[in-house]
Amino acid sequence: MCRLDGARDAEIALVVPSLLQLTDAGTFSVGERGVPGWSASGFARRVGDAVPFSLGPEMCPAEELTALLIMWVVGEVVAREGEQPRHLAVSHPAGWGPYRRGQLHAAMRAVGLHDVTLVPEPLAAAENHAVRARVVPDATLAVFSLGSHAFSASVVRRAPNRTFELVNHVEGVDHHTGADFDDLLLGLVRGRLGKDGHVSAAECEAAKRAFGPMGQSVVVSGVEIARDEFVEEIRPSVDHLVGTFTRALGPAQPDAVLLVGGGCRMTVIGDALSSSVDCRVLAEAAPEHSVAKGLAVAARLVLVGPDAEPEPFETSVLVHTREASLRFPVGEAPRPDDDEFSAPPPRPPVDVSPLELPPRRVKRVTSVLKPAGRRSGSSSRSRDDDEDGR
Template identity: 85%
Template sequence: MAYVLGVDVGTTRTTAAVCRLDGARDAEIALVVPSLLQLTDAGTFSVGDVDPTGWTASGFVRRVGDAVPFSLGPESCPAEELTALLIMWVIGEVVAREGEQPRHVAVSHPAGWGPYRRGQLYAALRQVGVHDVTLVPEPFAAAENHAVRSRVLPDSSLAVFSLGSHAFSASVVKRTSGRTFELVNHVEGIDHHAGADFDDLLAGLVRGRLGKDGFVSALECEAAKRAFGPAVVISGVEVTRDEFVEEIRPSVDHLVCTFTRALGAVQPDAVLLVGGACRMPVIGDALSAAVDCRVLAEAAPEHSVAKGAAVAARLVLVGPEAEPEPIETSVLVHTREASLRFPVGEIARPDDEEFTAPPPRPPVDVSPLELPPRRVKRVARVLKPAGRRSGSRSRDDDEDGR
C-alpha cells in the first residue's frame, strides 16, 4: 500500500512513522532506534548499538550547521552528514519492511532553525541520495498530529510544550484560513532542566540515603520518573511521590514560567505535550494550574512529532483542501482532558539561492582552530543494520526520545 514517511531525529531516539495514502489519515510508528552512529575499524557505519572498539557519535542533530565537525577516529564528519546518514538508514529499514519506497518523506527539525541550517541538511540529504524530502518544524508536526483527530478553527492557536531527554522548547502556532499553520512564537530552553536532569535529581535522592558507595540504577530512575505511584523503590530505597515532586519543583516551575512567557497575550485553545519527559504527571499538573485551557498528551508523547511529520508528508501530496475536517475523538489524555490533536503549516520548497551563506554573526576575537583534514570525502558507503527497533513496544520505546 502506498505510504509516506515521517522521521523525527531526536537527541536520544530517532522515530519513524508511516501514513497510508489510501487508508486512515492517522500515522503509525514504524521504527524506533537510538540516535547513535558508530564508525568501525573496517570503515563501515552501524546504527543504534555501541561497540567499545569503534568510534561513536550522538547528539549530532542539534549541531547541524556547526562548522566544527565530529571526530570519529580517522574521519571528520559534519553534523548534517551524520544526520543525513541516519535518516538514509531509517528510510532503508522502513522500505525493507514495507516492500516499496515512500511516496514522500518529511523530516522534523527544531523551530529555531533558519534557512542556513535547513539548507545544510537538505544538501547533506541530497548527497546520500534522499531527494524527495520536506523539512517540517517540530511544533508544526506536533500540531498536525493533533489536527488529524480534533477540529482546529481558523485563527485559533495551539501551544506546544516540548520536553525530551536533553531539550526543552515552547512554541505557539496559529491556524490559517487555508488549514495550514504559522509560527507565532518560539523559545528554546537554554538553562532549563530536561528529562535526563530529572533522572539525576531522582538518583541524587536515592544516593543520599545509600551513601557515597551505594549503586543507583539509571534505568530504574528513568522508568520511575514517569510512572510514579504513591511511592517507588529504586535500588532498595523507597522514594515517595511527594519527595520527588518537592525535589524537582524549582525546575518544573522554571519550565512553566518560560512557557507562559512564550505564550504572551495569546490564549491558546489547547497545550500539546511533546517528548517523553512529559509523561511525568507533575508536568501536566503544573501546566494545568498555569493556563486556562486544555492540556493534552498522547499515551506516548515522544512519538507525536514523528507521527505529525508523516501526516505533513501526506498533506504535501494531497493538499489540505483534499482532506476532510476530522471528527472529534478522545485519543489523548492528560490531567483533566481526554483528546489531542496537532497541525502543520505550508512547507516552502528548498531554494538553493537562499542557502548560500550562513547568517551573519557578531565579530568575536578568537584564536583560529586548525581542524584535521578529512581523509575520506564521503562516508556513506556502508551502513550496517544494528540495534534495530520495531514499532512494537519495548523498553527502548519508553525513553524520553528527544
C-alpha cells in the same frame, strides 16, 4: 509512516535511539551506544555547527551523521514495506534559519534522499493533533516540548488554507530537560545508598516514568523514593519550565496546550501547566512519538493536499475529543487501573543491522566514512588523499 490509501492517522513503523557508532570496518552501527569516543548522539540538533563530532580517527559533521541515520531509517522501512516512500518529512527545531536547513538538505541529497520536506517540530505536533480534533481557522495551539536534551515553547495558528503557521517560539537554554531529571533522581538514590552504591541511569529513567499522580513510590536499586520527595526535588526546575512557557505565550490565549516529548510523561508537568493556563492541556499516551507521527501526516498532505479529506467532526475549540489515546486534561488523576503513564509502550521489534556505506557521491561524505585503518597507520597522506580532503 502514513499510508496514502488508508486512514489519515500515522502509525509507528520503527523506533530506534538516535545513536551511531563507527566500527573498525568503517561502517556505522545504529541504535547502540558503543565504545566511548567512537559513538555519537544528539547530533541532529547540532546541524550546521562548525565543530564536528570526533569518532575514532574521523571528524564527522553533524549534518552528515543526521543524513546517514535518516537514510538507515528509510532503508529499514523500505525493507519491511517493499516499496520506496513517495515523500519524506523531517523535523527540525523551529528556531533554525535557512543556513541550518540548507545544510541538512544538502547532506540528505548527498546520500540519495531528494523528495524531502523540512517541518518545524511544533507544526508537526499541531498536524498530529489536527488528525484527531477539528481545529478551526485562526485557532491557536501552544506546544510545550520537553525531550531528553531539549525544551521549547511555541505558539502556532491554524491558517485559512488548513495549514499551520508559527506565531512565537522560545528555545530553552538553561532549563532542565528529561536527562537532567534522571540525574536528579539518581542523586536521590545515591544519597541513600552511599558512595559505594551502584545505580544505572537507565533504572532512573524507567523509575521517573513510573511515578504516578496519586503519591505512589518507586523502588530503584532497592531504595524506595516517594513521589512527593521526587516532586519536591524537581519543583524549581518544573516552575522554571512553566514560567518560560507562559512568557512565550505572551498575550495569546491558546485553545489548547499540546505536550510533546518523552519528558512530558511526568504527570507533574501536566499538573503544573494545568494550574498555569486557562485552557485544556493535551497529551498522547506516548508524547515522544507525537512529532514523528505529525511528520508522516505532513508528508501525506504534501502529496494529497490539505483539502483532500474532511476535517474531524469534533472541534478542538469547543468540545473535548473522545480519542482514547488522549487525556483532557493531563492533570486529571487517571483511574487506578490505568497505567498508560507508568511505563513506555512496547516498541516494535527492531533487528538493528550495520549501516552500509552510501555510494560515492560527495567526496566529503565518503572520506568521513573510510575504514579507520586507512588513516591511523601513517603520518602523511598521498597527494590524491589531499585532493580528496579538500
